Every structure is written in C-alpha cells, then in structure tokens.
Amino acid sequence: MHPEKILQLDPVVHAPVRLAILSILITVEGASFGYLKEATGSSDGNLSTHLTKLESSGYIRMKKTFVDRRPQTMCSITDKGKKAFLGHLERLEKIVAEQKKPKK
Amino acid sequence: MNHDQIQQEISIMKKMVEKAKTDSAESGRLYLFIGTACIVYVVVVMILEGLRLFSWTLPAMIAMTVVCAIAGYFIVAREERKAQVMTWPKKINRAVIFICSMAMVLTGFVFPVTKLYAWSLSPVFAALLFGIMLFTSGAIYEFPVFYWSGLISWAGACVMAFTQNSTFPVRGVAILIILIAGFIVPAAVLNKKYKNRGHGHAS
Numbered sequence: 001m002h003p004e005k006i007l008q009l010d011p012v013v014h015a016p017v018r019l020a021i022l023s024i025l026i027t028v029e030g031a032s033f034g035y036l037k038e039a040t041g042s043s044d045g046n047l048s049t050h051l052t053k054l055e056s057s058g059y060i061r062m063k064k065t066f067v068d069r070r071p072q073t074m075c076s077i078t079d080k081g082k083k084a085f086l087g088h089l090e091r092l093e094k095i096v097a098e099q100k101k102p103k104k
Numbered sequence: 105m106n107h108d109q110i111q112q113e114i115s116i117m118k119k120m121v122e123k124a125k126t127d128s129a130e131s132g133r134l135y136l137f138i139g140t141a142c143i144v145y146v147v148v149v150m151i152l153e154g155l156r157l158f159s160w161t162l163p164a165m166i167a168m169t170v171v172c173a174i175a176g177y178f179i180v181a182r183e184e185r186k187a188q189v190m191t192w193p194k195k196i197n198r199a200v201i202f203i204c205s206m207a208m209v210l211t212g213f214v215f216p217v218t219k220l221y222a223w224s225l226s227p228v229f230a231a232l233l234f235g236i237m238l239f240t241s242g243a244i245y246e247f248p249v250f251y252w253s254g255l256i257s258w259a260g261a262c263v264m265a266f267t268q269n270s271t272f273p274v275r276g277v278a279i280l281i282i283l284i285a286g287f288i289v290p291a292a293v294l295n296k297k298y299k300n301r302g303h304g305h306a307s
Contacts, residue, residue: 016116023120028128028191035188039123067185074190089117092110099107 012057013088017042017050022085025060025077033073051075059084126301128191130245132294134201137179139287141172143280150276162217169213176205193244200244204237227279231261238286249293253286260286 013019020040024031031039037047054060059081063074077085145168152161180198184190211229215221235257242250260282264275 014113016113019113020116020120023117024124027121027124028189029195030190031124032188035127039120092113096107096110099110 009091010084010088012053012059013084015050017046018054019088021050021054021075022059022077022081025075026082026085030063030074030076033075036075054081057084124189128189128194129298129301130194130197130247130294131183131298132291133183134176134179135241135287135291136295137176138201138205139283139291141168141175142283142287144168145172146276146279146283165213169209173205173209197241197244200240201237204233208233224275225265227275228261228265231257231264231279231282234282234286235261238290245294247290247294249290253290257282257286 013022017040021036024036024039033047033051036042036051037044040047042050051060051062055062057080058078060075060077063076065072065074145165148164148168149161152158152164184198187194208230211233212226216223216226235254237254238250238257239254242248242254260278264278267275
C-alpha cells in the first residue's frame with residue numbers, strides 16, 4: 001500500500017459515520033437528523049459532531065425547521081461534498097486496482 | 105489501509121445507498137386517493153343522472169372537486185412534512201401530478217361549464233391527462249406497470265372520443281374501468297411493494 005495513496009484519502013470523508021452520512025445524502029435530496037441517526041446507529045451527540053464537521057468542511061448544509069411544533073434538522077449534500085465523496089470513491093477504486101496488480 | 109478496510113468502506117457506501125433508495129420509495133397512497141376520489145366522483149354523477157336530478161349535478165361536481173383538491177393538498181403536504189427523506193423523483197412527480205390535476209380541473213370542468221366545448225369531451229381530456237400523469241410517473245419511479253396504466257388511459261380516451269354519442273352510463277363505466285385498471289390496481293401493487301420493503305408505518 002503506497003503511503004501517498006493513503007494520504008490522498010480525504011480524512012473528513014474517510015471516517016465511517018461521515019462516509020455513511022454522505023452515502024445517504026448523495027442518494028437523496030435531503031435527510032433528517034432522525035433518519036441519519038437511525039441509519040448510522042449513532043447517538044445524538046456523536047451524529048451532531050460528525051454533521052458539524054461535515055458542515056464546517058462545506059460538504060453538507062443543514063436547515064432547521066419545525067414539524068408539528070417540533071424542531072427538525074434537514075441535511076443535504078453540497079456540490080463540494082458530492083465532489084469529495086465521488087473523489088473518495090475513485091481513490092478507493094484505484095487502491096483496490098493497485099492491490100490487485102501482481103507484485104513484481 | 106488494507107483490503108478488508110477498503111471492502112468495509114465500500115460495503116458501508118453500498119448499504120447506505122440501498123437503504124436510502126428503499127426508504128424513499130413511493131408508497132402509492134396518493135395514487136390510491138386520486139383513483140378513489142375520481143371513482144366516487146363518477147359514481148355520484150352517474151347516480152344523480154340516473155335519478156334525473158340534473159340540477160344537482162353541477163353543484164355536486166363543484167363540491168367534490170373542491171373537497172378532493174383540499175384533501176389531496178393535505179395528504180401531500182402531510183406526507184412531505186413528515187418525510188424523513190426527500191428525493192428529486194418524488195419532488196418532480198408531485199409537480200407532474202399537480203399540473204395534471206390543474207389541467208384536469210380546467211379541461212374537465214371549467215371549460216365545459218363556460219361552454220367552450222360539450223361535457224361529453226371532458227372525460228376524454230381527463231383520460232388523456234391521466235395517461236400523461238401515469239406514464240410519466242412510471243418513468244420517474246421506474247415502475248413499468250404505470251406505463252400500461254398510461255396506455256390504458258389513452259386507449260380509453262380514444263374509445264370515449266369516438267363514442268361521444270353513447271349515453272353517460274356507458275361512458276361512466278368506461279371511466280370506471282380506466283380508473284380501476286389505471287390507478288387503483290397499480291397503486292395497490294405499488295403500496296404492497298412499499299410495505300414488503302418493511303414500511304409498515306406512514307411516512
């Protein structure tokens with residue numbers, strides 16, 4: 001495994017929970033905090049931390065609304081986030097291809 | 105990063121993408137409502153015409169249109185408000201249903217009332233618009249059954265267009281067949297598919 005290949009992996013995307021969040025958000029227009037919590041199996045605090053990290057990196061945007069007088073946070077991926085996720089996927093594929101090559 | 109870690113990441117991505125797709129599937133409830141509302145509409149008009157209560161027909165049509173429009177709005181608004189996941193296909197499809205419904209009100213109701221053309225043409229236009237709505241929905245949701253629904257609607261429109269001189273009960277039965285085959289049956293199939301994916305609750 002080439003060290004430079006590992007270094008190219010985006011640390012923001014690389015974390016499993018954040019990767020799961022971006023995988024969902026790239027598929028849909030938006031997802032609520034509650035849905036992401038259930039999908040990733042995270043606690044409120046843990047998920048908040050990851051969402052804040054993604055938002056501060058510009059990969060997602062969060063919109064707070066009220067549904068039946070209860071606050072709801074809807075998250076959606078930004079263009080920068082899409083690019084980062086797809087770039088991460090591409091790099092993973094390259095690493096896999098590299099690992100499959102017969103060693104000389 | 106070893107092979108197992110990479111496979112784990114790829115597995116996470118695949119699992120989450122599949123979950124998001126499954127959880128944002130169309131429930132079919134809106135189509136069931138549209139089909140049921142239209143069937144009630146046609147049956148009520150047939151009964152009034154059958155009882156020769158012609159003076160009641162227009163007020164009944166106005167009342168049912170308004171009630172259905174309001175009920176439809178609340179059903180969609182409630183589903184969207186409570187939805188945990190929003191998707192582009194759903195958003196586009198809601199827009200298609202909305203514009204087709206508006207067009208149906210105009211062609212099926214407003215224009216005949218203002219005597220732009222005869223009432224006998226309104227179910228023809230309604231069936232054409234149903235066909236557009238259903239065919240487009242089939243493409244958006246990749247649900248081939250709706251393609252057939254669209255085609256049935258257009259076939260029904262042709263039948264009604266060329267049998268304008270037939271009595272309303274005959275045309276009413278034709279509309280009911282279109283509604284059951286075009287809306288109720290596919291919507292029930294879609295709803296069953298939705299429930300089989302593990303959705304036992306309202307979205």
